[in-house]
Amino acid sequence: MTDPGALNTYLPTLIRYLLVMIGIGVIMVVVYRVQRALGVKQEAATGRTLVVPWIIGFVIFTVFTIGASFYLSFTEYNLFSAPEWVGLENYQDLFDVSAGTLESREQRSTDVLERRHQEIVRVEVGGGGFVFGAREHAFWRSMRLTLLYSFISVPLGLFGALGVALLLNQKVRFLSFWRVLYYMPAILPAVATALLWRWMFSQNGIINSLTAPIWQGFGWEAPRWFTDPALALPAFIIISLWGIFGANSVILLAGLKGIPQELYEAAAIDGAGSWAKFRHVTIPMLSPALFYNLVTGTIGALQVFEIAAFIQTPAAVGTFLNWLIYQEAFNLRNMGMASAMAWIMLLIILALTALIFRSSSAWVFYQGAREEAA
């Protein structure tokens, strides 16, 4: 049946769209006229005026939301009531952690941790050990999972991508085909790949079927990838490698193609072998591309969302931080706490990115910068 009220339903929205467009148009005209009145040349005034819609959008949808999120992190806010200022309470709750010494391996963590704290990490040393706990244990478990995932998957992905790029840089047949094939994971929807991997990692999935001779040979049970706390992280890392090999390889391949052949010829004249050429020509010349991949890969790994949404992890493992923030905000409607988590995550990303940038002077070689300096 034709919807009898479609026009009625959407007309107010259409009118609002039109009013917004008219409003932006008026602002642009005013900005242009003011500039001209101030004696700005026509070309410059036109250019600045054309940027106005973007600036309006940036201020409203980026600057304002970032500021609002920062403010909300100091409040208790459930979307419907006015935010209530609670100062640093959300941050204090998140950093309410405790540690204790275990006198024996069998001792319960609840005996040594503060009340309402749950175990995050247990380190057994000799007959005893240490245990660390937190009130917001879900946050710290997620932090642990997300950081471990990033620290392992990013370097592995980078080395793997470099290997693939070196292979694709050889004179092989059907090179375009191989490049397309390796780039394919980067263009597939993350949701589809998450579901595909979940199926492949199931107990009777293709991965366990292919590896059956190995684990059966040792008399082991079939791995339970996403339900065994010890295997969940390795499974996620395998998934991540599949995706980042492709995208990173193409960037590194472009970098390899850009290395001047005369550098290799000069190295050969100096008696350099394959390894020396790779170590002293390829790696330095490729370091800007490696640096770029490291920065974007680290940020991307810390912000994993889709696979966390579609593949459940055991409670003891936690989930990825971005997914936890989403749940805190929209399932529990604790916008304040979710904002505080997001700001801690942002600070971690900034700190790691800054660390990578600081380290770049030691290992990233910019040919242009050297030429300028010379």
Add this chain to the structure above:
Amino acid sequence: MKIRLMASMLVLLLVTGAVAAQDVPTITISTWAGVDEAAEFQTILDDINANTTEFQVVHQPIPADYYTVVQTQLAAPGSGADMYWMDQNNMALAADGVFMDLSQCLADSEPQTAGDLSDYYPGILAVNEHDGGVYGLPWIAQPVVLYFNRGLFDAADMDYPTNEWTWDDFMTAATALTLDNDGDGNTDQWGFTNNSWPPPYIFIWQAGGELINADFTEVPLDSPEAVAGMEFYLNTAYNPEMSPSREIIAEQGFGEMFKAGRIAMFMGGAADDLDRVEGLDVGVVPVPANPDTGSRTTFAWNASTVVNASSPLAQENPELLCDALVAVTEGIHHWKVLSPRISQGTAEFLAESEPRKADSAEAIIEAAQDMRALPIFGDYAEFDAIFWSEFWGPLINDETDLSVAELAAEIRPELEDTLP
């Protein structure tokens, strides 16, 4: 020329809009319905729209990420639909003032119609009440019942479950029906399965315990009765003598294992399709009773339709919205299992609403007499999160060193902090 053309189109759009605006008011309703459910719902709306000149109801389904979308719409006054479906947990939003109070406009409703509040099961209606107001009309109350695979009982030469079963009878049967059929040393068939579903509340209530006391001041999870109920539940969960492990459930699917003929007994909602699986002969009975208390209390999942308090129509013409809500709810009551109305709580009415449930109708109606809804309050989402993540999750996943009683006593103050 182009400017003239655009101006003409704009004027045409506005004129058409103005003409359309003079038609009968359009009332929008958003639901989580997927393709099939939306198609069935549309036939109800078509029927309503064909029989009224007062309004036209338009369905705006949001089949994915429903509550995220709805919450953002409700948080932006004046946006979103006029009416929404809400499950019991999200009726807690009534405390935030985002739903219209219906008590005034429903006051003069005809008896035994969807607007007659006295015709609803009191426990189900209570989920919709807050501070003396009524904020939603329930459209479903789905008691948990026991589905059983007759074929597996026949193969083991065992009697079928009955309405008189206690948990002792159940445990005996579940254990006897857990079998290694091919003799390879691995279990192929289990008597029962649970993984936090069915919800533990059933067992707490049946044992005489409470999740939250009647005046919402205490969370007596550490009472001996509540602890006994939860300990019984935990004894059945992932117990290799009667239930599959969590890993097997995660990999083979929870309800799917019953549908595949690998589980003999399964507790599901009355509306579930477990009794019409091709190739399976499935029976339905109410859940077994606690042998000590005799209680057969079961959990009722329920949902309601609410009116968006910030919808322009709710300000301009609340009576009209109320009429539409009653009409829509009346239609749903003749569609969904089980209608939450006492006058419609008969096997005949149920079978007429959903002919595929005709064979289970008697058992469902029997179960409905003992169904109970969750005690919902403003911060229920917070309570629910703490209950599952810090209490029940660690217990059922063996992630705590504490006993049920110890953890219940420890978590109790935290849960009580969320109470109104």
